[in-house]
Amino acid sequence: MDHSVLPVILCGGSGSRLWPLSTAERPKPFHPLAGDETLLQATVRRLAPSPAAPFLAPIIVCAAAHEDLVRAQLRAIGVRPAMIVVEAEPGGTAMATACAIQAATDIAPDAMVLIAPADHHIRDSQGFRTAVMAAAGGAGDDLVLFSARPESPETGYGYMRQGRSLSGGLHHIERFIEKPARETATAMIAEGEWGWNMGLFLGRASAFQGQIVRHAPTVAARAEAAWTGAERRGSRVALAAAPGPSLSLDRAVIEHSDRLAMRTCDVGWRDVGCWNALWSASGRDPADNHLQGSATVVESSGCLVWNGGGPPVAVLGMTDVVVVSTPGGVLVMPRSRAQEVGAMSTALAVRVFNSAVDELGSAPQQGAPNDLHRPPLDLR
Template sequence: MESVESEAMMMFPVILSGGSGTRLWPLSRSERPKQFLPIVTDRSMMQETILRTAILPNIRGPLIVASEAHGDMVAQQMAEIGVEPSAIMLEPEGRNTAIAIAIAAHWIVKAQGDGLMLVMPSDHVIADLPSFHVAIEQATPAALSGCLVTFGIRPSHAETGYGYIERGEILSDLAGVHKVAQFVEKPARDVAERYVAGGDHYWNGGIFLFTAQSYLRELALHAPEIAAASAEAMADAAHDGAAVRPEPARFRSSPNMSIDYAVMEKTGRAAVIPVDMGWSDVGSWDALWAVRERDANNNCLKDAALTIDSTGNLIYVDGGPPVAALGMHDCVIVSTAEGVLVMPRERSQDVKAIVEMLKGVSFRRPLAQAAE
């Protein structure tokens, strides 16, 4: 690729908004998942995700891939921050990230021939934006050369809830960018501790940079069924202003597969750039406690909450009754109009079990009786 073309290539933020955020129940629910909520700041997590790339050079309006059920919500949130999306891609059902990214890639190819895709989940926190922007700048030459670049988060502790990326040799003439040696599934505690101590492994945050053409070529090579389904779905897509609806039957014919399984773990073009940027996926109430401001007793209090002789708690009131905690330590208490949650912080990853249990339960009779 000629240098003039490289400098002129537009970058499209591709925002993946298919998650349901069940681990943040009762605040986050299927009809209004966490990415649409102002959980960490006064803006929603999606709005923060979009605004964090607004100052980048050659940036275009975002491409947002979301559920059909959330289309109006996406449009409203974009209008609130004065951002005009390039397109809002509305999926008839969730089929994971490989095809979600593919339909965005097809849109870019049809609209512009090619373009850089900065793929980001809509519900993550990045506290250090300058470091993120520097990493994007460093990753861009690799992406323009045909690499599929992922951003490896420098681990702050031995986390067992994330996948890891092992870096390989550094790519020649590409400062700070390494080949990917391997992707690793969520490890056991002792393995995670070894990874952190060794310094060659990074958390897999699900953030990528590559060109649309590069991604579609690798997808066709390693996951041809997804490639075919995405191409056919976009060939017959319906357009209504910014809203783009892939043809439902062809879209649903795609295998349900993440970009990691479909492409990144198979391609020889995977690259990783390590970055320390204050990242969190805010995937649990415990993670939210870690990223929000806390008082002298390590309590994080939101709205109508007070504590006595209590430490290390997250008390989050949003539309529910006020909460007073006495002698509580390392707990989560969430009060909303839809429900109340009380649990030890260390059980935050188990909230999904509650969501499953509540399916079909009526609160007109005791919960214990309903579960029998």
């Protein structure tokens, strides 16, 4: 039996770990990081309908600041979404998913819903589509997570332990751990029964709603308020404000749920969440270097050198480093510290803001006292 699948594409976040390329104004889904098309466009194409995979037109969830980018990039590939849900404020993937499930219930209440980030890379699109359709047939009332084979003790992913067999090539998830410490991740990989969480979730709208209400009732209530108070114009839904903490679906729901199944999915998946992940997902030369733009390496290996505009960049005698040059900034670091870029870029943004405030405070203002200086923000 064929099961229609309604893709929900989450297109939020700032992608701060890919600074200086990814910025709040143009985050990573809107950049061509792993091919000629942007990550958003590649995700939408991957989930296009076909006779073997009856995907429905997607729901896109995005910030108001990125709505024009979403519309322009979808027009460029000739795709009309079923709905664009515009967030009033960042709420994390738990809130985005809860609101999207409200939309899915209105659009196709009997379809399976696939929650898919807009910033992942999957090399084998056909293999992934086949896995999704097989999982849709066996999901029942469970939420299905897709699992990739761990290649290293990555601390930025969730891990799931495979349990008893279920129908449709699925397995029960015995345990789920979100973003473990490196020592824990190393031990789990050595056990051999753990897989990476690919960040894709499949299930009936009622199954998502039930698990969110059970494990994150505050998120469910906020989503209900945001959806009920939304402004609607055609296929555009602008959510009402529903303030609260930003929570990931993994932390708020998945870690606590006992209704989880998994599907192993060897399709060349990468969460392009940091520069090391991008290096891993990209084609490389015989010395394991990946170069973009006007970039040169000499006697170097394992390097990612990304020139996003500006003068040529050259790297000499280096191993396993990242060098990124864009009009917005320059980054140089070991690949092993790629997960730290997000915190660094946030601190840098605060420092820039404080400098601007200092300049404003030191400049005489006509018609106002010259006492506009404010103390810098405490970065502790």
